[in-house]
Amino acid sequence: xxxxxxxxxxxxxxxxxxxxGPGDPDLFSLKGVKALKTADxxxxxxxxxxxxxxxxxxxxxxxxxxxxxxxxxxxxxxVNRLIVDYALNxxxxxxxxxGDPFFFAKGYEEIDAAExxxxxxxxxxxxxxxxxxPSLQKIPMIYKDLSESFWAVTGTNSKGxxxxxxxxxxxxxxxxxxxxxxxxxxxxxAIFQGENKGLLPVAVxxxxxxxxxxxxxxxxxxxxxxVEDKRIQAPALLVFxxxxxxxxxxxxxxxxxxxxxxxx
Numbered sequence: 001x002x003x004x005x006x007x008x009x010x011x012x013x014x015x016x017x018x019x020x021g022p023g024d025p026d027l028f029s030l031k032g033v034k035a036l037k038t039a040d041x042x043x044x045x046x047x048x049x050x051x052x053x054x055x056x057x058x059x060x061x062x063x064x065x066x067x068x069x070x071x072x073x074x075x076x077x078x079v080n081r082l083i084v085d086y087a088l089n090x091x092x093x094x095x096x097x098x099g100d101p102f103f104f105a106k107g108y109e110e111i112d113a114a115e116x117x118x119x120x121x122x123x124x125x126x127x128x129x130x131x132x133x134p135s136l137q138k139i140p141m142i143y144k145d146l147s148e149s150f151w152a153v154t155g156t157n158s159k160g161x162x163x164x165x166x167x168x169x170x171x172x173x174x175x176x177x178x179x180x181x182x183x184x185x186x187x188x189x190a191i192f193q194g195e196n197k198g199l200l201p202v203a204v205x206x207x208x209x210x211x212x213x214x215x216x217x218x219x220x221x222x223x224x225x226x227v228e229d230k231r232i233q234a235p236a237l238l239v240f241x242x243x244x245x246x247x248x249x250x251x252x253x254x255x256x257x258x259x260x261x262x263x264x
Contacts, residue, residue: 013087015114017107019100019126020044022133023210025051031124040091043083047098047235049210056094061086076106080113087119100128104154104179128152130177133208134239137215139247141175146242149174155181155188155238162187170195175241182206182236186224192240193220201244201253206236217249 016035021027036042036055042062044053053062065082066074087093101107101123111121130152131141141150151169155178156162162184169176170191181188182204192200198221206214218226220240244250 011089011091013117013119014092014122015083015087015095015111015119016092016122016124017095017097017101017111018124019103019128020048020052020096020098021127022099022129022208023047023049023213025049027127027132027209028052029124029126032126035094035122035124036096038092039094041086041093042096043079043086043093044096045098048096052096061090076109080110083110084113084117084119087114088117097126099130099132100126103128103130104152129205129208129235129237130179133205133237134177134203136209137203137205137247139203139239140243141177143243143246146245147173147175150177150241151175152177152179154179155184162191166191170197170240173242175239175243178238178240181238182227182232182234185227185238188238189220189224197240200240201242201247201250203239203244203247204232204236205239206232206234208237215249217244217247217253219253 018032018035033055036052037057039056040060042053042056042060043065044062046066056062063082065079083093083095095110097105097107099105111123114121134141142148151174153165153169153176154163166178166188178188198219200220202218202220202223204216204223204227214230214232216223216226216230216232245254
């Protein structure tokens, strides 16, 4: 239930949806900083670096709304209601979402909910981990003859099942970035194996750009074992493609398989 608007002078409801970037607070945009400085309320997700909250005025509500689990308290519908409630009762709500709010995020649903109450909205993009994390590892998305395009695919759909688009993506020579797929890395690797791509280079990046960043480099046939050995966990993304071969850690892997090939 949406609360009635509190009768306070000078309340001007507004919602600004801000992309907080992949994790490093130094990658946050200047426009995002300006938005936070004018906030009356801040709502932020689990993967947002809390160091960004220092840009918001002291004493205003800073509300954690999770989104790492399916807890009902942090369901998308509940978050939509909170955003509208706070805007009507406090004024300017800055909604901080990790990465880019319209890239593998439900930013559209939140904006749509706000505009259904005629609340003015603004969107400030952020750096998506889908491109930002590989870039920081010097892995390009498109490079010469190695890749002419890249796909960003969700690993699992809303039902928790493997995305059907992955089966199509695995057939291409494109760089494939998989989000929300670390828990099903074995099943996803099997899709590429089914396309005879067992030797395709793979990178798995956890907490990209943050101080806790971890990376696993391997090939499709071994990546699940490497992930387990390095204890890679969510939040993490997977990068499938020949461009991963440019990463310095892949050279020993290339050398090993070239030796094996020569022996046979």
